[in-house]
Amino acid sequence: MTAPLLHRDDPDKDPLIGNVKVTRQDWLNAALAALKQGGVETVKVADLAARMQVSRSSFYWYFKNRTDLLDALLQHWQDTNTAALVQQADAPARTITEACCNVFHCNIDARLFDNRLDFAIRDWARRSDRVNAVLKAGDAARLDALTAMFERHDYPPLEATARARVIYYMQLGYDDADLGETLEQRLSMVPGYLVAFTGSTASAEEIAAFNDFARTVTG
Amino acid sequence: MTAPLLHRDDPDKDPLIGNVKVTRQDWLNAALAALKQGGVETVKVADLAARMQVSRSSFYWYFKNRTDLLDALLQHWQDTNTAALVQQADAPARTITEACCNVFHCNIDARLFDNRLDFAIRDWARRSDRVNAVLKAGDAARLDALTAMFERHDYPPLEATARARVIYYMQLGYDDADLGETLEQRLSMVPGYLVAFTGSTASAEEIAAFNDFARTVTG
DNA sequence: AAAGTACTGGACAGGCCTGTCCAGTTCGTC
DNA sequence: GACGAACTGGACAGGCCTGTCCAGTACTTT
Numbered sequence A, B: 001m002t003a004p005l006l007h008r009d010d011p012d013k014d015p016l017i018g019n020v021k022v023t024r025q026d027w028l029n030a031a032l033a034a035l036k037q038g039g040v041e042t043v044k045v046a047d048l049a050a051r052m053q054v055s056r057s058s059f060y061w062y063f064k065n066r067t068d069l070l071d072a073l074l075q076h077w078q079d080t081n082t083a084a085l086v087q088q089a090d091a092p093a094r095t096i097t098e099a100c101c102n103v104f105h106c107n108i109d110a111r112l113f114d115n116r117l118d119f120a121i122r123d124w125a126r127r128s129d130r131v132n133a134v135l136k137a138g139d140a141a142r143l144d145a146l147t148a149m150f151e152r153h154d155y156p157p158l159e160a161t162a163r164a165r166v167i168y169y170m171q172l173g174y175d176d177a178d179l180g181e182t183l184e185q186r187l188s189m190v191p192g193y194l195v196a197f198t199g200s201t202a203s204a205e206e207i208a209a210f211n212d213f214a215r216t217v218t219g
Numbered sequence C: 001a002a003a004g005t006a007c008t009g010g011a012c013a014g015g016c017c018t019g020t021c022c023a024g025t026t027c028g029t030c
Numbered sequence D: 001g002a003c004g005a006a007c008t009g010g011a012c013a014g015g016c017c018t019g020t021c022c023a024g025t026a027c028t029t030t
Helices: A024-038 A045-052 A056-062 A066-090 A096-108 A115-125 A129-152 A157-177 A183-198 A204-218 B024-038 B045-052 B056-062 B066-090 B096-108 B115-125 B129-152 B157-177 B183-198 B204-218
Strands: none
Touching (some): A024 A045, A024 A066, A024 A115, A066 A096, A066 A115, A066 A129, A096 A129, A096 A183, A115 A129, A115 A157, A129 A157, A157 A183, A183 A204, A183 B183, B024 B045, B024 B056, B024 B066, B066 B096, B066 B129, B096 B157, B096 B183, B115 B129, B115 B157, B129 B157
């Protein structure tokens, strides 16, 4: 939630020894923040160094070159977002509406799924075939998990595919648009979304449970 | 559909007189192509000039500077995409499924709605507050038109809002993901999407009419 | 205490892109 | 046929960013 700290600014961590001012992780964190905030093009060694108040040469101790850093960012994305979404889709649920609520956790809990990162990667993919291939693989894995979720709840295959896409792409587009809604505004729309996504109505208990989760995470 | 022609390469247009090699419109077309292909950062005066085989100085005859060009691109977007989507949402329809099909025209017919351009603008908006403000205004206008569409077909206000968002954001996300589907694959999913979007089933005639439209446009 | 390890800072070269200046070209007009 | 208007080309300066080189610093090991 807070801005990423440098290792040296985090009192919980051991102080850096010797002449060391920043760690490889600090470079990665700073790069990630830049990627999310301004896109790949704005991930510049010079900028990151200036922000951390270290000289650029330090960077080349930890990374071969800028591309090496960008590869690490892409790897980080692969290891986090897709895994989280698939896990939520696979989570056990008594009803399809509850299952959808599990997926919604990703949209509420930034620790689970970082949608700003997801969009930064999508932007990047539009400019790089290599990144695009990685992205497509991730999307496919997510859609497969969602389709399987609907099939477990007895939707016929074609409808399961259609509904998986609707829920996935709607969430994508929704995040993309990045409305400045408050949590309560979002929560008030949830029952409506669930009807559209599943064709059935969520129980009051399911809605209450989801709202509790959302308020706990955000509050 | 085809790559944008330079004025001088288009046999339908009057030949350029004097020492003129390219027009302001040629610069705009080339910039638009670059914007759609690689994002704002790749709209470079030097690149456009090279591609058109003209020197960069020519550019500064037609435009004050690079920002001036980018402003023109943003203006172009405002004048095309949002207007088209609102018009399709407003189009008369006997049923809500038919109304949704009207909206789908935007996703099928690139002359109506250029979604690559839309995404290039969205990318850009993430990096520029000014562009973001313009984008948000466009999104709001589109959502209002879609919400009104559902309300005309007797959905209660809250559900109309939810469904407007589902259809709009799903299409956004869908386009973003840019699956390599064939037209026939896309068309086969349409009845399923319609159920999810509206809660009711489209008639065979509506589906047939939409398929005809799609095949005519694309074929 | 000397030598090694793990970094950091500052200077340099080079590439890429923008914006400006000005001379040159090709037409229309008087 | 001289003149100006509408453009274009080439050269230049300057900013920004990357990657390299190397000397310097602060611990660790022997």
